[in-house]
Amino acid sequence: MTDANANPGPDPEETPNLEAGGGVRPGDTPPDAGQTSGHSAPEPRTSWSFPPTGVGAIIATVVLVLLFAAAAVWVVLDVL
Secondary structure, eight states, X not given: OOOTTOOSSOOTXXXXXXXXXXXXXXXXXXXXOOOSSSOSSOXXXXXXXXXXXXXXXXXXXXXXXXXXXXXXXXXXXXXX
């Protein structure tokens, strides 16, 4: 359990220019304050092509499914 007196933020009583609800009056925030959202640098362009390993994995999966289906059909026909 945490201590009720342990407050991770600054004491509102000692923080200058705070209103009663904890808000800041208009004009008290400096205009050159840093932003906490947005990109700090341009993002690299993403590739629109599918990687060769992905194509190979899809082809291998299709081949395995077809082999499994053929084996299942062969077993069913062999039983009849």
